[in-house]
Amino acid sequence: MTDLVVVGAGGFGREVLDVAYACGLTDCVVVDDAPSADNIERLGRMGARHLGTIDDWLTADIRAPYLIGVGHPTTRSKIAQRIGGRASAATLVHPSATIGRATILGAGSVVCAGAALSNNVELGRHVHVNPNATIGHDTVLGDMVSVNPGAVVSGACTVDTGVLLGAGSVVLQDVVVGRFATVGAAACVVRDVPPRAVVKGVPAR
Numbered sequence: 001m002t003d004l005v006v007v008g009a010g011g012f013g014r015e016v017l018d019v020a021y022a023c024g025l026t027d028c029v030v031v032d033d034a035p036s037a038d039n040i041e042r043l044g045r046m047g048a049r050h051l052g053t054i055d056d057w058l059t060a061d062i063r064a065p066y067l068i069g070v071g072h073p074t075t076r077s078k079i080a081q082r083i084g085g086r087a088s089a090a091t092l093v094h095p096s097a098t099i100g101r102a103t104i105l106g107a108g109s110v111v112c113a114g115a116a117l118s119n120n121v122e123l124g125r126h127v128h129v130n131p132n133a134t135i136g137h138d139t140v141l142g143d144m145v146s147v148n149p150g151a152v153v154s155g156a157c158t159v160d161t162g163v164l165l166g167a168g169s170v171v172l173q174d175v176v177v178g179r180f181a182t183v184g185a186a187a188c189v190v191r192d193v194p195p196r197a198v199v200k201g202v203p204a205r
């Protein structure tokens, strides 16, 4: 019986598979409307198979929960809308990640190896916390947020829907990052970021 359906055969889709295998799920299938030949081969090497398109999956009798393994928040949002209520989202946490008390993870969220979430953190739906990222106490990550590898979000921040925090970026305490903003890799965010802005550098502007 299928344990998990992963949407997306690309890099993060396969990272989701790593988390799934580490959690003891063994029968994982991947759906992707247009996977590259390289990605099909990579899946095969990982012991996963490409089932077909998203529509093939949604019209088949597969009861397994799903995760969207697509890193970009906007693309992930569109896929989530397309799936709608036709399947149930899983939530997966790698066994090497740490999760503080009273922290809440929304459906569809994935926490990768080595990530550290403090206490009273809230993650919305389909949030991705990549390897070795850190999320401080009392911080809220909205739906579809991607925290790329090694990023650090300090305490009491609000990272709104659809934000992408680049690899190794730092968001200082109490900051609000507006909807669908992008924070560049290695940036240090010291003040609020307006919705849809792209900021980079130290301090980020």
Ligand SMILES: CC(C)(COP(=O)(O)OP(=O)(O)OC[C@H]1O[C@@H](n2cnc3c(N)ncnc32)[C@H](O)[C@@H]1OP(=O)(O)O)[C@@H](O)C(=O)NCCC(=O)NCCS
Pocket: 148, 149, 165, 166, 167, 182, 183, 184, 185, 186, 187, 198, 199, 200, 201
């Ligand atoms: C900030 C970012 C969103 C900008 O993307 P973009 O608009 O396509 O930027 P470009 O590549 O066209 O570069 C525009 C300029 O910004 C600079 N730049 C790009 N990313 C930068 C960064 N993270 N920090 C500082 N400067 C950066 C470029 O050198 C270039 O400078 P120039 O105009 O003087 O030549 C992107 O570079 C980034 O950092 N994304 C996050 C990537 C990430 O986390 N990857 C890990 C995936 S697991």
